[in-house]
Amino acid sequence: MVDFSLSPEAESLRDMARKFARTEMAPHAAECDRTPRFPEEIYRKAHELGLMNLNVPTELGGSGLSLFEQCLLVEELAYACGGMTTSIIANCLALEPLLLGGTEEQKQRFLAPFCASYHLASFCLTEPSGGSDAGALRTRARADGQGYVLDGEKCFITNAPHASLYTVFASLDPALRHKGICAFVVPRDAEGVTTGKDEEKMGHRASSTSTVRFDSVRVPASDRLGAEGDGFGLAMRTLDQTRTPIGALATGIAQAALDHAAAYALKRESFGKPIAQHQAIQIKLANMAQQVHASRLLTWHAAWTIDHGARGTLESSIAKCFASDAALHVADEAVQTFGGYGYMKEYPVEKLLRDAKLTQIYEGANEIQRTVIARELLRGYS
Amino acid sequence: MEIVVAVKPVPEAEARLRASADGSGLETDGVKFVLAGYDESAIEQALLLKEAHPPSTVQVLSLGPAARCEEVLRAALALGCDRATLVEAAPSGPLADPMGVARGLAAALRGKKFDLLLVGKQAGDDEEGVVGSALAQLLGVGYAGFVTDLRFDAASGHFRFRRTVERGTELWEAPVPLLVGLQQAWNDPRTAKLPAILRSRKQPIERFDAASALEAAARSLGAAFALPAPRTGAKLLDYRSPQEAAEKLVRALREEAKVFP
Numbered sequence: 045m046v047d048f049s050l051s052p053e054a055e056s057l058r059d060m061a062r063k064f065a066r067t068e069m070a071p072h073a074a075e076c077d078r079t080p081r082f083p084e085e086i087y088r089k090a091h092e093l094g095l096m097n098l099n100v101p102t103e104l105g106g107s108g109l110s111l112f113e114q115c116l117l118v119e120e121l122a123y124a125c126g127g128m129t130t131s132i133i134a135n136c137l138a139l140e141p142l143l144l145g146g147t148e149e150q151k152q153r154f155l156a157p158f159c160a161s162y163h164l165a166s167f168c169l170t171e172p173s174g175g176s177d178a179g180a181l182r183t184r185a186r187a188d189g190q191g192y193v194l195d196g197e198k199c200f201i202t203n204a205p206h207a208s209l210y211t212v213f214a215s216l217d218p219a220l221r222h223k224g225i226c227a228f229v230v231p232r233d234a235e236g237v238t239t240g241k242d243e244e245k246m247g248h249r250a251s252s253t254s255t256v257r258f259d260s261v262r263v264p265a266s267d268r269l270g271a272e273g274d275g276f277g278l279a280m281r282t283l284d285q286t287r288t289p290i291g292a293l294a295t296g297i298a299q300a301a302l303d304h305a306a307a308y309a310l311k312r313e314s315f316g317k318p319i320a321q322h323q324a325i326q327i328k329l330a331n332m333a334q335q336v337h338a339s340r341l342l343t344w345h346a347a348w349t350i351d352h353g354a355r356g357t358l359e360s361s362i363a364k365c366f367a368s369d370a371a372l373h374v375a376d377e378a379v380q381t382f383g384g385y386g387y388m389k390e391y392p393v394e395k396l397l398r399d400a401k402l403t404q405i406y407e408g409a410n411e412i413q414r415t416v417i418a419r420e421l422l423r424g425y426s
Numbered sequence: 427m428e429i430v431v432a433v434k435p436v437p438e439a440e441a442r443l444r445a446s447a448d449g450s451g452l453e454t455d456g457v458k459f460v461l462a463g464y465d466e467s468a469i470e471q472a473l474l475l476k477e478a479h480p481p482s483t484v485q486v487l488s489l490g491p492a493a494r495c496e497e498v499l500r501a502a503l504a505l506g507c508d509r510a511t512l513v514e515a516a517p518s519g520p521l522a523d524p525m526g527v528a529r530g531l532a533a534a535l536r537g538k539k540f541d542l543l544l545v546g547k548q549a550g551d552d553e554e555g556v557v558g559s560a561l562a563q564l565l566g567v568g569y570a571g572f573v574t575d576l577r578f579d580a581a582s583g584h585f586r587f588r589r590t591v592e593r594g595t596e597l598w599e600a601p602v603p604l605l606v607g608l609q610q611a612w613n614d615p616r617t618a619k620l621p622a623i624l625r626s627r628k629q630p631i632e633r634f635d636a637a638s639a640l641e642a643a644a645r646s647l648g649a650a651f652a653l654p655a656p657r658t659g660a661k662l663l664d665y666r667s668p669q670e671a672a673e674k675l676v677r678a679l680r681e682e683a684k685v686f687p
């Protein structure tokens with residue numbers, strides 16, 4: 045039997061994340077967006093409370109949550125600030141290749157000390173020459189008998205300037221395409237690792253994004269995840285796990301936009317009545333509510349599917365793609381509901397629009413999600 | 427040290443409250459019950475003492491309908507309390523009567539050894555502030571209310587604490603066992619960590635049957651209940667800067683309310 049009600053356990057997790065989001069994150073969201081500022085004190089507190097390494101098993105010092113539970117939390121956090129949420133959940137993305145492809149020894153060696161105190165990690169896949177076509181990446185890993193030497197540059201890497209650990213995807217030989225890619229764990233203090241300047245971004249400005257360069261960086265073979273050539277598969281399996289929480293993040297932004305719009309519509313008057321009594325605004329709000337609700341249910345379903353052991357590529361792509369498109373649309377309609385005030389930085393909705401936009405781009409642009417959805421879909425017909 | 431904290435589930439601050447159809451009290455259907463701020467401060471005080479004086483245990487006690495009490499008891503366990511005891515009582519009847527609540531709690535505690543019993547100085551919802559002193563009377567232990575900053579001096583076996591009242595701050599000393607009603611928000615109650623929340627869902631909750639004590643207890647019962655009538659006449663000012671707020675406020679006071687020329 046399907047059951048859409050939350051267990052008391054899930055409810056208490058959600059309540060805790062809600063409280064953290066509204067008391068610790070929300071009061072600083074506008075300031076961190078405007079300045080922009082990377083609020084490390086908030087990220088430290090998130091770590092302390094167990095809101096950071098959600099997908100890492102408790103034995104290794106993480107919170108050991110199911111994907112469904114992760115989604116519940118992420119939606120609550122994103123309701124307060126999308127950018128902070130991106131930085132808080134970046135560890136889940138960066139550590140997932142280790143969880144999926146690491147040996148017991150590697151997990152103990154890297155994850156246990158990492159999770160024990162506040163640390164950030166970054167997932168280094170995208171390169172200046174392309175992100176969507178991950179099989180074409182150019183960062184090289186040359187085997188030299190004792191290990192590997194990495195050379196190349198990654199870009200748009202979340203938390204890179206503040207991270208102490210990187211999971212890096214590099215190619216033994218670009219001619220091998222997907223089959224030549226390996227995944228490595230590289231500490232920030234390895235010789236030859238440098239990060240670029242903090243990018244000036246449209247949204248998610250409480251998060252930090254930069255390039256990472258690898259200049260003749262030596263990596264021992266014991267720090268490679270999986271076998272040579274396993275890297276591409278590991279990256280894809282990682283994204284299968286982490287795509288769904290992006291749907292939840294988008295849902296949180298959309299819910300915030302809807303709540304702001306509805307509250308404003310009840311109090312703003314035109315032509316002698318609250319604008320919420322004009323049918324055009326009612327239809328707008330009704331459509332926004334449908335999109336938020338559908339986003340949440342698609343996200344829940346994808347998480348549930350994966351928690352039940354399926355790979356969930358189709359479900360998670362649908363959830364991420366739908367929820368991110370919905371978030372942009374709902375935030376846009378919220379700005380419209382606010383009229384001129386919606387366009388002003390003193391009001392919270394224009395930030396939501398800027399923050400929503402990213403969810404269509406990162407963790408696989410929506411064009412790629414649609415390609416994946418179509419491929420998975422057509423498989424069932426051929 | 428053996429510390430006991432008695433907590434009351436109260437409707438969460440954001441809850442939309444309505445009177446029940448029969449007018450006997452609050453409509454509680456769909457209302458979420460949580461720890462009140464006073465009780466959070468009391469739990470924080472208990473945990474600070476526990477940490478300062480090992481080995482100590484903190485037992486948390488709640489009287490009321492099982493589902494509500496269980497939620498706040500689990501919240502207390504997640505914060506770091508060691509044991510939780512539920513004293514079950516129906517939502518109406520003795521619950522409406524603070525003496526009844528005190529008798530139920532006293533029955534659960536009678537004969538048990540404790541050094542300190544903490545309560546909020548008043549409940550977070552009806553703010554009656556009776557249970558603490560009544561409980562002290564029933565158990566025959568000393569009582570102090572409006573307390574902040576409670577410490578234990580192991581050498582003398584005395585508690586030292588402050589009472590901040592209108593005329594100033596009093597410093598007190600009292601021997602164990604002691605019952606204390608705590609001020610709200612003078613300490614900074616911790617937030618439960620996520621793994622502790624998950625663990626708390628699996629921890630056992632002891633039950634105490636106080637039926638006979640509760641039956642004997644019902645003395646006064648609420649007769650009717652109504653929410654205050656919505657007030658009218660308030661004017662909300664929209665503003666985007668403190669300057670604009672001040673200007674609009676002055677204009678409204680001068681031109682509309684005519685408070686000054």
Ligand SMILES: Cc1cc2nc3c(=O)[nH]c(=O)nc-3n(C[C@H](O)[C@H](O)[C@H](O)COP(=O)(O)OP(=O)(O)OC[C@H]3O[C@@H](n4cnc5c(N)ncnc54)[C@H](O)[C@@H]3O)c2cc1C
Pocket residue numbers: 134166167168169170171173174175176177199200201202203245248253402405406407408409410411412415
């Ligand atoms: C704020 C931010 C944070 C990020 N964080 C990280 C991170 O932590 N780690 C990381 O590795 N990456 C990160 N990224 C990178 C992100 O995942 C990529 O930007 C994204 O995958 C798209 O890659 P691209 O920018 O190179 O665009 P391109 O791949 O150049 O694509 C450009 C456009 O063409 C479309 N397109 C490309 N190929 C096809 C196709 N076959 N069919 C149809 N359309 C296509 C794309 O959808 C897109 O619209 C981040 C990006 C941003 C903006």
